[in-house]
Amino acid sequence: MQIIGLSKVNKIEIIQELAVIVNQAFPGPDGYPTLEIARVEVLESLGEERVSLVAIDEQGKVAGWIGAIETYKGNAYELHPLVVREDQRGKGIGKLLVEALEERVRELGAMTMYLGTDDVDNGTNIYGKDVYPDPLSHAQGLESTNNHPMAFYRKLGYVVVGIFPDANGFGKPDIFMAKRIGQI
Ligand SMILES: CC(C)(COP(=O)(O)OP(=O)(O)OC[C@H]1O[C@@H](n2cnc3c(N)ncnc32)[C@H](O)[C@@H]1OP(=O)(O)O)[C@@H](O)C(=O)NCCC(=O)NCCS
Numbered sequence: 001m002q003i004i005g006l007s008k009v010n011k012i013e014i015i016q017e018l019a020v021i022v023n024q025a026f027p028g029p030d031g032y033p034t035l036e037i038a039r040v041e042v043l044e045s046l047g048e049e050r051v052s053l054v055a056i057d058e059q060g061k062v063a064g065w066i067g068a069i070e071t072y073k074g075n076a077y078e079l080h081p082l083v084v085r086e087d088q089r090g091k092g093i094g095k096l097l098v099e100a101l102e103e104r105v106r107e108l109g110a111m112t113m114y115l116g117t118d119d120v121d122n123g124t125n126i127y128g129k130d131v132y133p134d135p136l137s138h139a140q141g142l143e144s145t146n147n148h149p150m151a152f153y154r155k156l157g158y159v160v161v162g163i164f165p166d167a168n169g170f171g172k173p174d175i176f177m178a179k180r181i182g183q184i
Contacts, residue, residue: 001055001056001057001058001063001093001096002055002056003053003054003055003056003096003097003100004053004054004056005051005052005053005054006018006042006045006046006052006053006054006065007046007052009054009056014054014056014062015039015042015043016039017061017062018038018042018054018062018065019035019036019038019039019041019042020035020038021062021064021065021083021085021086022038022041022042022065022081022083023035023037023038024086025083025086026038026083028120030118030120030168041081042065045067045081049069049070050067050068050069050070051067051068051077051101051104051105051108052065052066052067053065053066053067053097053100053101053104055084055093055096055097057088061085062085063084063085063088063093064082064083064084064085064088064093064094064097065081065082065083065097066079066081066082066083066097066098066100066101067079067080067081067082067101068080068101068104068105068113070108070110074108074109074110075110075111075112076110076111076112076113076114076178077105077108077110077112077113077114078113078114078115078116079098079101079113079114079115080115080116082094082097082098082115082149084097094152095155095156098153098156099156101113102179102181105181106181106182109182110181110182111180111181111182111184112178112179112180112181112182113158113178113179113181114161114176114177114178114179115153115158115176115177115178116164116174116175116176116177117148117149117150117153117174117175117177118167118168118172118173118174118175119148119168119172119173119174119175120168120169120172121146122145122146123144123145123146123147123148123149123150124142124143124144124145124146124148124150124175125141125142125143125145126138126142126163126171126173127145127171127172127173128171129171130170130171131163131165131173132165135162135163135165136162138163139160139161139162139163139175140160142160142163142175150175150177153177154177156179157179158177158178158179159177159178159179160175160176160177161176161177161178162176163175163176164176
């Protein structure tokens with residue numbers, strides 16, 4: 001498995017493969033419901049103030065993709081997106097991608113990596129709940145109940161720093177997580 005910058009690969013084929021993987025992973029209306037929408041997302045990751053890394057397997061095929069967006073004048077980067085090809089999940093590729101991204105973003109001088117991970121599909125113990133008037137207490141007790149990616153990020157050292165109640169409709173929050181990756 002090789003992890004390289006998307007800007008350094010044979011683009012047209014790889015971008016098409018990535019679009020398929022992204023579309024298959026997030027086919028819903030809140031995701032990338034068509035190949036064209038997915039392709040635009042891939043192309044946008046080549047822009048300035050972005051980091052975009054792709055995992056290529058032994059057959060030269062795309063196994064996964066991760067990106068980050070510079071925010072807060074480079075002090076913090078938002079991890080977005082992350083996807084591993086469906087038949088390649090559970091083999092440590094997601095972890096490898098996150099670690100490679102952290103290394104790259106650390107080199108760029110950032111202190112923090114953060115991300116938002118939505119619960120639109122009954123993946124956590126706050127799905128469907130009215131979290132007001134105390135959303136922070138719900139954030140503190142958050143647990144994955146159905147393979148939600150927050151458990152994956154937790155394993156890699158990310159902690160819940162807040163929730164955005166009803167971000168995707170009632171009871172469907174966005175969950176914010178962060179990790180210090182730089183030196184104090
Ligand atoms: C989430 C995702 C990127 C994880 O990638 P992956 O390659 O399957 O994960 P890894 O094999 O590197 O897993 C690393 C560790 O996290 C654990 N893990 C992975 N996904 C998990 C989940 N959904 N819930 C709990 N633990 C999980 C693994 O068991 C492994 O644990 P271990 O180190 O104790 O063995 C992948 O499932 C994916 O692409 N999902 C669809 C897209 C998506 O949800 N992206 C994130 C949007 S915020």
